[in-house]
Amino acid sequence: MIQRLSLASRLALLFAACTAVVSLLAGVLFNQASEAHFIELDQQQLDSQLVALRSTLQGVDSPQSFAQRAAQLRAELNRQPDLTLRISAGGERWLDDAPTITLPTAPGLHNLQNAGTDYRVYNAPLSAGQPDSPQLSLLLDITHHQHFLQRMQHLIWLTVGLSALATALLGAWAARSGLRPLRRMGEVAAGVSAHSLTQRLPQQHMPVELAELAQAVNAMLGRLDDAFQRLSAFSSDIAHELRTPLSNLLTQTQVILTQPRALEDYREALHSNLEELQWMAQLVNDMLYLAKADHGLLMPRREPLALADEVEALLEFFALVADDAQVTLVRKGIAHTGGDRGMLRRALSNLLDNALRFTPPGGEVRVRMTQSAEGVTLTVENSGEGIPARLLPRLFDRFYRADPARHEGSSEHAGLGLAITQSIVRAHGGRIFCESEAGWTRFVIELPKGE
Structure with a gap:
């Protein structure tokens, strides 16, 4: 099985590949620019030599007149040791310093290699604009130029290789340093267990x-x-x-x-x-x-409900208990919503039962309903001793009782009523929260607008 590369190795190879490509492109462009520059220099040199040769051979139109200028021409050529000349007219060569070299016949600049030597060949008439004028072929030795370009190509490949290697090493170091926080995350994740969930990442x-x-x-x-x-x-x-x-x-x-x-x-x-x-x-x-x-398995039915009627029915059910406890039940407001009648009755019943148990004799339990464009708000509040603010967030926890004395053996006091109520409200897309201040404790249910 082939081992997969680490992220740091992949980044290092990517850096190396990018550096190699950029270096290679830069080297190729520099090589082409150098070669074009040498061609331009050779063209300038050959143009200047052509002007000098035309000046020396001005008026020459026959082998006899050429023979009279031969000494002067040779003196001019001796000043240019890397320049070779061939003069021909009517198929006859008047001068040929490179008899063994086959030259191109087309006018203009050409490249030529012979016996390991590189030449730049420039063909031009002795007298411009005259078709029957003798033809000059100038051969410029550019071997040193080619050697320079070859050395530069070797240097380019060496630079590409070294830069790719150096970038790979530096990239590996940089990637490893940069990924240190990820390794720290891995260490924290490896140390997480049921007995150590307190570890945190240093942000x-x-x-x-x-x-x-x-x-x-x-x-x-x-x-x-x-x-x-x-x-x-x-x-x-x-x-x-x-x-x-x-x-x-x-x-x-x-x-x-x-x-x-x-x-x-x-x-x-x-x-x-x-x-x-x-x-x-x-x-x-x-x-x-x-x-x-x-697990999201509570699927309430959606039916139109008149909350005032539902609350009134529950208040009648709890009326005898309220009378025995000397507590007054009050309903205020009307509202309509859509939901499951049985589930909402169970939620409201839990809240009313909870309110009656903690309301002192002579106290009052109020159920208020309001409706707006956003939805329905239903509040169940009772007078009596309030609940400390620090305990309010935990009231809906399972088996939690604000009273530290556990009333064992009674299903009514198991501490699940508020948790069930919250589940029912959430299943209907609403929310429930508790407020306690100024001798009143109220549970507020907010339901979305009924369909």
Whole structure:
């Protein structure tokens, strides 16, 4: 199996490839520019030599007149050791310093290589504009130019290789240094377990590109820590709630079986056990309900509801309890929404039951409803001792009771009512929160506008 390259190695190879391509392109462009520059210099040199030769051979139109100027011409050529000349007219060569070289016949500048020597060949008439004028062929030795270009090409390839290697090494170092925060993230992730969810990434030393990622990772770790703490507390609370009824069932059953008893005693024991089992069944049903809510499985029906009628029916149901507790029930306002009648009645019933339990004799429980373009607001408030502000965020936690005294053995006080209410409200797309001040505690439900 081929091992995959690390990110640092990939970045180093990418840097090296980019550097090699850029260096190669720069070298090719420089080589072409140098070659064009040498051609321009050679053209200028040949043009100046052509002017000098035309001046020396001015008026020459026959071999006899050329012979008279031969000495002067040779003196001119001796001053240019890298220049070779051929003069021909009518198929006859008057002068040929390179008899073994086959020259191109077309006028203009040409490149030629012969016996390992490079030439620049320039063909031009002795007298411009005269078709029958003798033809001059100037051969300029440019071997030193070609050697320079070859050395430069070798230098270009060497530079490309060395620069690519140097860039790869520096790129690997830079990538490794730049990816150090990612390795730190890996170390933190490797150290995260159920017993250590408190580690966080140091955002102050993170690059700008990774700061948001570090913040998101820290937020994720915070949520995991909070969820794990809640899960641990939840498991502990379940064990606490079930321990008492199970202990009651075991103890009572063991006691009733220690000796033969009357039929009425067995009947009484079974009734007592039935109450405990009903409480446990209700607790399990509530937990299953919350589990469905956590997984988004609560699918409320959407039907038009007159909240005033629903609240009025619940107030009639709680009227006897309120009378026994000497608490006044008040309803204010009307509103309409769309939702599941059974689920919303259960949520409101939980809030009313909670309000009645914590309202002192002579107190009052109010249910207010208002409707606006944004939706419906329903408030259940009761007079009495307020709830400290530090406890308000935890009221909707499962098994949480603001009163530290645990009322065991009663399904009405298991601490799940508000959690279930919140799940129902969220399933309807709304939200619920609690306020407590000036001797009043109010639970506010905000629901979207009914369909």
